[in-house]
Amino acid sequence: MYLHSRKSFEIDQMLKEFNGFNLVVQNCLITANLQWGKVIDACRLFDEMPERNEVSWTSLISGLLKHGNVNEAMVYFERNPFSNVFTWTATINGLVQNRLSFQAMRLCKKMLQSGVLPNDITFTTIIRACVELSDLGLGKSVLGLIVKAGFENNVCVSNSLVTLFLRLGEIDSARKTFDRMEEKDVVSWTTILDMYVEMGDLREARRMFDEMPERNEVTWSAIIARFSQSGNAEEAVKLFQQMVRHSFKPNVSCYSSVISALATLEALQAGMNIHAHILKIGMEINVFVGSSLIDLYCKCGNTKDGRLVFDEIPEKNVVCWNSMVSGYGFNAQLEKATELFNQIPHKNNISWNSLIAGHLDMYAKSGSIESSRKIFKRMPTKNEVVWTAMIQGLAENGFAEESLRLFEEMEKKSSIAPNELILLSVLFACSHCGLVDKGLSYFNSMEKVYGIRPNERHYTSVVDMLSRSGRLFEAEEFIKSMPLEPEANAWAALLSGCKTFGNETLAGRVAEKLSGIVETKPGGYVLLSNIYASEGRWKDVMSTRNLMNQKGIKKSGGCSWIELRNQVHLFYSQDETHTQSNEIYWVLQLFNSEIQSHLT
DNA sequence: CTAGGGTTAG
Structure with a gap:
């Protein structure tokens, strides 16, 4: 196997003497060729071999499948005179990898009919096929086979069963399968960790992580990714630092997750440190890492460096194209965004959204509403995200009436159900064009009609619309009757209403309430200093900033x-x-x- | 020949 690490020219040298080698060496050379992607050469060498054993056939077939040459692989599979579990499993697995799970299951049936007994790897492979097919019934029949064959206590097989149940939404069965396992390994623990994340219980996931008997780099990678994805960027970065401190070596997944977290935090300096390290280990050409780096630089306002990273990625996929397009978009470089967008070879929905989002930010500045509407109309199919983006963009940029009209159009003409972001935009729009009663009626029908429980932001929006229209006591009562804890922003909205309508008494009460909240809420001080700034109370702004410094509210160090x-x-x-x-x-x-x- | 983790848009 040492051949894999050899340079290709050395392999070329050895190929010249190919016919002088024995069978084992010839097999290795074929494998090496396949590793280098030289599929045609591998086939030629194989055909020239004077004799072939089981390994020759298996490595050629699985190598062909790995490079997506399904038809060729199947031709060789049919010609294969040997019939053992390894070749069958390798071929079945290759079909699953090529997203041909249905064919994989058909081949598995053939294998069973021919009398070859499956092993643990065969089972993990076909369970994965069931996951790909989202076929729980099929999975349960496979489980029957597993029990019959006596593999139900095998760790790998049980692990894949847990994954099967998890992916198909059978949380209880997943947990039961996990609990029943006599022997658990890192993979089992990592899988179940993901289950808690799937259920939205990050705290339990974290507890699980802290108490796991064993961790490896994949476990770390999983927890970091999950925290980053669910809006806990700071925690993700801390976990990454812990991981490194525990001497685990971060892998590609880890780097992409942590950079994505740093992009959210706009922590350019820390991100650049990691970028330097990535260059050192030659990982910058990876699409996953590259895409997050592009995002990092663009989120920090540096599209030039983002573009440098983009240009260095040799095998670009649609994600890194999208990252760069949206990067230009929110940095107000619409021409570059559009130009790049037109070059994307295989556009997906996100590509369109990235472009639209770039235009939703420019409204206020250049009035490019017309081009946005054009893009919106040009889109072949409009999904939930697109409608959300358009309605939200209109609402947030002073086109309240149009936003509401579009919302009504969506309800009439599309099959999209309003989500909580759309409803938030609708409330926001109502608030900004003075349609208080309409807004209240939308708010009251959220749970009944749309099945969406209002969150703090929806409540804040209602407080805002009441306060703006001078219905101050109603607003105060509304805050008091909230089943959730009100955001500091809700009190701030009421306060600004008090100022507008000159209600000093209420203003005093609200201000007192607000300064109490500020102590406990993240971002509270920033809000307070913004309120002071809006009233021109610069001394108070300064003293709030000093207080923040004293309390150590600052960005994390490099x-x-x-x-x-x-x-x-x-x-x-x-x-x-x-x-x-x-x-x-x-x-x-x-x-x-x-x-x-x-x-x- | 196998099971767990990855980047972008609202």
């Missing part, structure tokens, strides 16, 4: 690390957290004095 003998060493910019920092500084001092002595 960190860097190096890899030595397969160990990762971490350094922070502020404190000395490295376990051997004393020794390190001692050695540094030694170096310094050495240099000094040479200088004098």
